[in-house]
Structures are given as C-alpha cells and as structure tokens.
Amino acid sequence: VGARAPAYATGTLLDFTRESAFWAHDFVANWASLVNWRHASTRFVLPLRKSLHDEIAREMEAVEARARVHGPTALAIWQVQTQQRVVDRWWRLADELVVAYNDGFFNDAANKKLGLSLGYPEWWAREIGFNQDVHPIFVRRETSAEELYAAEP
Numbered sequence: 001v002g003a004r005a006p007a008y009a010t011g012t013l014l015d016f017t018r019e020s021a022f023w024a025h026d027f028v029a030n031w032a033s034l035v036n037w038r039h040a041s042t043r044f045v046l047p048l049r050k051s052l053h054d055e056i057a058r059e060m061e062a063v064e065a066r067a068r069v070h071g072p073t074a075l076a077i078w079q080v081q082t083q084q085r086v087v088d089r090w091w092r093l094a095d096e097l098v099v100a101y102n103d104g105f106f107n108d109a110a111n112k113k114l115g116l117s118l119g120y121p122e123w124w125a126r127e128i129g130f131n132q133d134v135h136p137i138f139v140r141r142e143t144s145a146e147e148l149y150a151a152e153p
Contacts, residue, residue, distance in 0.1 A: 003076035005083035021083070024090040028097065035101035036118050044100065048093055052086055 011020025018024070032040035059078070067075040100107050106116040 003080050005080045005087065007087040008083060018091055021087045021090075024087050024094065027094045028090055031094065031097045031101070035097070035104070036106075038121075039106070039118055040097060040101065044093060044097060048089065052089065056082060 005021070007019060007021040007024070011017050011022050016023055028045060032045055059082075063075060063078045066078070096109075099109060103115075105114075106118050107114045108116060
C-alpha cells in the first residue's frame with residue numbers, strides 16, 4: 001500500500017517548513033551535531049528513537065490482525081497515522097533540543113538546572129596537553145597516540 005503522511009511529500013532544501021518530515025529529522029540531526037552530539041544523542045535522540053521503535057513493534061501484532069480482517073486499508077491508515085506521529089514527536093524533540101542547549105550550555109529541564117557547562121571530553125584535554133599551568137600550551141602532533149591510549153576501553 002502506497003499510503004504516506006503528507007509530511008513525507010512536503011518540503012525542499014530551499015524552503016524550511018515544520019510540515020516536512022525531512023526538516024524534522026534534519027533539524028534534530030543538525031542541532032544535536034552543533035552542540036554536543038554525544039551528549040544530545042545519548043540523552044535525547046537515541047532514547048526517543050528506541051522508544052518509537054519499541055512502540056511501533058508493540059503495535060504490529062494488532063495492526064496486522066486488523067489488516068487481515070479489514071484488508072490493506074487498515075494497514076494504510078495505521079501507517080499514515082504512525083508516520084505523522086513520528087514526525088510530530090521529532091518536532092517536539094527539536095524544540096526540546098533548542099531549550100536544552102540554548103546559548104551553548106546545557107539546561108537540564110528535568111532537574112531544573114540551567115546553564116550547565118558540558119566542558120570538553122577528557123581525551124581532548126589530554127590530547128592538547130591540558131593541565132593547571134597558566135602559561136601558554138604549545139601543541140605538537142603526537143606520534144605515539146596509539147601507545148598512549150592502548151590501555152583505554
């Protein structure tokens with residue numbers, strides 16, 4: 001059945017619209033990448049993706065049973081509704097990411113903590129030779145990086 005939510009046939013790269021599935025997913029990917037992909041993906045994006053996958057998987061048995069009784073139209077109706085539900089939820093995620101990473105900080109809405117610094121990863125600080133010395137740090141390419149980090153997981 002070729003049914004699809006209108007959001008999957010809407011939008012171009014030249015015209016941003018919240019009516020588009022493409023823009024919902026692209027906005028989330030870009031916003032998460034701009035701020036801190038690891039933090040945003042592990043805290044927001046991947047858990048939501050898993051939740052939606054699990055929700056859809058739980059619905060499948062009943063949907064397939066309805067389709068066996070009522071024909072492919074029942075499946076098409078569910079398909080369109082599910083597609084739109086995913087797009088709508090992804091736009092809510094986009095809004096949540098804007099709030100969570102406003103002004104380059106992390107705002108933990110769940111715990112009502114605002115303006116938290118995510119800092120830099122420890123590996124990056126080691127890589128540039130960061131320490132507590134206030135004098136300038138001059139960086140040179142490390143040729144033995146594999147040996148230095150071989151013991152790390």
